[in-house]
Amino acid sequence: SSFTVGALRFGAQTVTYGPIDLQIATGETFEDTGRVLSGYLGALVIRTTGSVAEMTEIAKQHEMAVINAMSNNQHPTQAIADLSTLKEKFGRLNGIHLLYLGEGNNTAASLALAVSQTPGMKATFVTPEGYGLSDRVIEQAQQLAGLYGGAIEQCHDIDRLPRNVDAVYAT
Secondary structure (H helix, E strand, O other): OHHHHHHHHOOOOOOOOOOOOOHHHHOOOHHHHHHHHHOOOOEEEEEOOOOHHHHHHHOOOOOOEEEEEEOOOOOHHHHHHHHHHHHHHHOOOOOOEEEEEOOOOHHHHHHHHHHHOOOOOEEEEEOOOOOOOOHHHHHHHHHHHHHHOOEEEEEOOHHHOOOOOOEEEEO
16 A cells, blocks of 8 residues: 555556466466566566565566565565664664564564665564574675674574663564
């Protein structure tokens, strides 16, 4: 709804597809679907329980923007909204320490990647053992933090909660 309302407010027209409305349901490839849709659309917002790999296939054409509004392992637009809220509240992101409590789900993964690319920002993820961020996400976030100056850490011990955090995000 938020993407549709935003598009309408900016004067765009929208088309909504459900999970069985496209030819993907009949065997057409994601890449071909992207190629065909790019002839009609300027942008495609995808919210799915499918993988980012499917979106990547759709995005192989170079005419239409593909926006990940949620997938099974990422939720970048939620991370952008969360960082925007923090910036609105504190007037900055640099120096902000965010404590995340909960499962290392798609929202947590995108938040870790976003914070790692935000200079001077830090996030500590306290997740239950076996429900944390994947090693792949942690590695990617730490690599990005080295390039951009953000910082993330993850632990599974509720007794190791950091002090002096600016905001708490709980799921």
